[in-house]
Each structure stands twice: as C-alpha cells, then as structure tokens.
Amino acid sequence: MNPLTPLLQNNSLAIVDGALATELERRGCDLNDALWSAKVLMEQPELIRQVHLDYFNAGADIAITASYQATVEGFAKRGLNREQALDLMKKSVQIAQSARDEFWSNEANRVNRTRPLVAGSVGPYGAFLADGSEYRGDYKLTEQELINFHRPRVEALIASGADLLACETIPCLIEAQALVKLLGEFPNASAWFTFSAKDDEHICNGEKIADCAAYLNQFEQVAAIGINCTSPLYIPSLIREIKKNSDKPIIVYPNSGEVYDPVTNTWHGETSCDAFGHQSKTWFENGASLIGGCCRTTPDHIREVKNLTNA
Numbered sequence: 001m002n003p004l005t006p007l008l009q010n011n012s013l014a015i016v017d018g019a020l021a022t023e024l025e026r027r028g029c030d031l032n033d034a035l036w037s038a039k040v041l042m043e044q045p046e047l048i049r050q051v052h053l054d055y056f057n058a059g060a061d062i063a064i065t066a067s068y069q070a071t072v073e074g075f076a077k078r079g080l081n082r083e084q085a086l087d088l089m090k091k092s093v094q095i096a097q098s099a100r101d102e103f104w105s106n107e108a109n110r111v112n113r114t115r116p117l118v119a120g121s122v123g124p125y126g127a128f129l130a131d132g133s134e135y136r137g138d139y140k141l142t143e144q145e146l147i148n149f150h151r152p153r154v155e156a157l158i159a160s161g162a163d164l165l166a167c168e169t170i171p172c173l174i175e176a177q178a179l180v181k182l183l184g185e186f187p188n189a190s191a192w193f194t195f196s197a198k199d200d201e202h203i204c205n206g207e208k209i210a211d212c213a214a215y216l217n218q219f220e221q222v223a224a225i226g227i228n229c230t231s232p233l234y235i236p237s238l239i240r241e242i243k244k245n246s247d248k249p250i251i252v253y254p255n256s257g258e259v260y261d262p263v264t265n266t267w268h269g270e271t272s273c274d275a276f277g278h279q280s281k282t283w284f285e286n287g288a289s290l291i292g293g294c295c296r297t298t299p300d301h302i303r304e305v306k307n308l309t310n311a
C-alpha cells in the first residue's frame with residue numbers, strides 16, 4: 001500500500017517540512033563543512049530533533065530525515081567506518097521518529113491531523129561529490145554503479161523503520177532509474193521521487209520532466225512524483241507536465257525563491273513566507289497534493305502553506 005494514502009485520504013493536501021540546514025544555522029550550528037549533517041548527527045542530535053518538532057508544530061505531516069548527505073564513502077572522509085556510517089543514517093531516522101512520537105503523544109496535536117510520517121532522505125550521488133554536479137547530473141557512472149552507491153543507505157533507512165524514502169533532488173533520469181531498480185530489492189518499501197529542474201519543462205540534466213514522470217509511473221513502489229530544490233517560478237508548469245504523464249500523487253517542495261550564487265556561496269533576492277504561501281496555493285490548484293519547502297525555507301513558510309491551503 002502507498003504509505004501516503006492515509007494522509008491524502010483525510011486531507012486533499014499533505015504538508016511536507018522545510019529546510020533543515022537553515023534552521024540549524026539559525027540555532028548557531030556552523031554548517032560550513034561539506035559533511036555538516038554527519039557533524040550535527042554526531043555532536044548535536046537534539047538540535048535536529050528540535051527542528052523536526054518545530055516543523056510538526058508548524059503543520060508538517062512529513063519529516064524528511066537528516067541523511068541527505070549521509071553516505072558510507074562520505075562519512076569515511078571524516079574517519080567513520082562503514083558500521084558507524086550506517087549507524088548515523090539509522091540515527092537520523094530515530095531522531096525524526098522520536099520528534100514525531102513526542103508530537104503525536106500530545107492529544108491536542110491530534111485534532112484534525114493524521115499521524116505524521118518519517119521520510120528517509122536519499123540525496124543524489126552529486127551531493128556526495130559536493131562539486132556542483134548535484135545540480136547538473138553529469139555523472140560518469142553507469143546505472144549499476146549508481147545502484148551500488150545507493151544500496152547501503154537505502155538498506156539502512158528501510159531497516160530503521162522509515163515510513164518511506166525521499167529520493168530527492170535527482171538531477172538526471174539515469175539516477176531515478178537506478179534508484180527505482182534498487183527499490184525493487186526491497187519489495188515492501190516505497191519512495192517518492194523528486195527531481196531538481198532547470199526551467200519549467202526540464203530537469204537539471206536536460207531530460208523532460210514529462211518523460212521522467214511517465215517512466216516512474218509504471219512502478220508500484222513509487223509513492224509520489226515531483227520536484228524539489230527548484231525555483232518556485234517553474235513549479236506550476238512542471239506540475240502540469242507531471243500530471244499529464246502520471247496518475248501518482250504529485251509532490252513539490254521548492255526553494256524559498258532566493259537565488260544561490262555558487263561563486264560567493266551566498267543567497268540573493270528578496271523572499272517572504274507570505275509570497276511562498278500564496279504561490280503554494282497555485283501549486284495546489286495545479287494538482288500538487290504534497291507541498292513543502294526546500295533550501296532557505298523555515299517553519300514560517302510551512303505555516304503559511306498550511307494556512308493558505310486550508311483557507
């Protein structure tokens with residue numbers, strides 16, 4: 001069964017959480033480290049738990065775990081052996097589950113809500129390379145090599161009881177193909193697949209989102225198809241392209257609208273939670289049934305999505 005069904009049965013819209021890094025920085029974490037998630041998972045797990053709680057309180061129905069950059073190869077660079085790396089991935093799920101259980105244990109939080117889910121984040125191969133290919137997808141790897149790269153984390157996240165996987169910020173179709181084949185090795189597991197897009201029709205590596213959606217639509221284990229880590233401007237058209245080619249639930253969690261400058265490592269442009277909330281209404285009207293935020297979004301953005309889509 002699609003693990004998203006209970007959420008979508010009771011509400012026409014389910015809310016996904018927002019950025020983790022932005023909130024951790026606001027709480028004083030120094031994330032200026034290619035493997036910041038490993039650092040925070042090891043040193044300050046309580047802060048991650050608190051951010052998950054804040055998002056549930058803001059209205060999120062789904063928490064995405066802090067495992068986006070977590071890989072055996074990456075954590076080895078910080079001196080962690082395979083077992084320690086896998087333990088940290090499992091820990092990311094346990095932290096989110098603990099926040100969810102605390103939230104849900106309060107009767108007041110259960111009014112008009114469905115029990116929130118924990119989605120285990122599977123970042124793309126490029127997030128491990130940390131060389132920008134995360135948003136280009138110009139990998140020199142075969143599908144089988146990508147499957148082998150992703151297997152340990154996918155296995156660890158499923159073993160730790162994540163309700164589903166969030167295969168996210170996928171820049172190229174071959175990586176989605178590798179991930180969906182890998183998922184076939186775990187027949188009881190489900191995952192959503194979200195791509196990063198470069199315009200209102202194409203994912204970052206240049207394939208049409210329409211083709212990606214049509215491909216993924218054939219697989220039972222695909223719980224939802226959509227877009228994340230992309231400018232809000234492109235979202236309505238991308239949703240319509242997915243909708244024409246798939247009958248899966250559509251999930252979008254774009255960036256705040258600020259633009260990242262990779263030369264100076266800074267973000268530019270005005271953005272308001274209010275504008276994000278208003279845009280989310282358009283995404284809903286175009287056919288998205290799961291909406292949240294990616295880079296630079298905060299609990300306030302998520303609260304606005306919740307308010308505006310409830311209205």
Ligand SMILES: [Zn+2]
Binds near residue numbers: 228229230255294295
């Ligand atoms: Zn992002």
